[in-house]
């Protein structure tokens with residue numbers, strides 16, 4: 001992937017603004033439905049929270065009911081960023097963010113967003129962002145040669161992104177993880193170590209210790225928690241052990257749409273395997289300490 005200059009990027013981002021109409025809704029791939037059952041939290045020394053819950057096909061009332069049934073607190077994350085990001089809903093300005101926060105007000109959930117790409121901060125005022133409990137983001141949408149955003153999970157992505165040299169792609173992809181964390185104020189990095197379908201069979205070989213360390217170092221440097229994803233069952237254990245040894249904080253997440261939110265058995269199993277304690281877990285920061293407040297950006 002060619003690099004573009006910061007000025008080119010800023011111009012591109014500014015032109016794209018936060019108002020371009022979106023064309024069709026797309027969501028990240030979802031796991032198959034699983035039966036409803038309460039999760040087994042026995043032996044964990046911290047409260048269960050699924051910090052990666054989408055309301056897309058439901059309502060906060062129905063989702064809150066499910067949260068009570070499953071005895072898992074939910075963190076709701078609507079997509080946020082420019083309208084170039086195609087999702088069923090994308091919050092792109094203070095007014096839209098304000099309506100979203102008002103809709104969740106008084107509900108027994110944390111109020112977050114899933115921030116898209118690296119230009120979302122310009123859509124909102126710092127004061128509006130500071131009302132969120134947290135911001136979650138990932139590296140699944142990368143920057144193409146002309147600065148365009150490319151969703152790595154879409155069909156035919158191999159025609160748009162050269163993955164023929166898997167090692168070269170991995171170098172660029174790992175750098176992208178670090179860049180996303182360096183340039184955007186995230187509290188949680190989600191879907192960590194996820195790979196495009198073409199590379200997934202080689203996951204263990206491609207996520208070398210050195211590449212894992214680059215992502216872990218960025219998480220530590222910028223104070224970002226890494227999600228243990230229940231839907232993708234990622235990162236795998238060697239990465240998680242390396243991250244824990246380095247002192248990274250973790251969050252648990254389903255990336256679930258109704259009724260799959262709160263199904264975090266895999267994340268819990270990993271937390272038990274790693275022996276995670278309350279102090280290892282992400283909790284939303286108090287006012288003044290949120291990533292959008294403590295990071296000096298732009």
Ligand SMILES: [Zn+2]
Nearest residue numbers: 052054114255
């Ligand atoms: Zn998501």
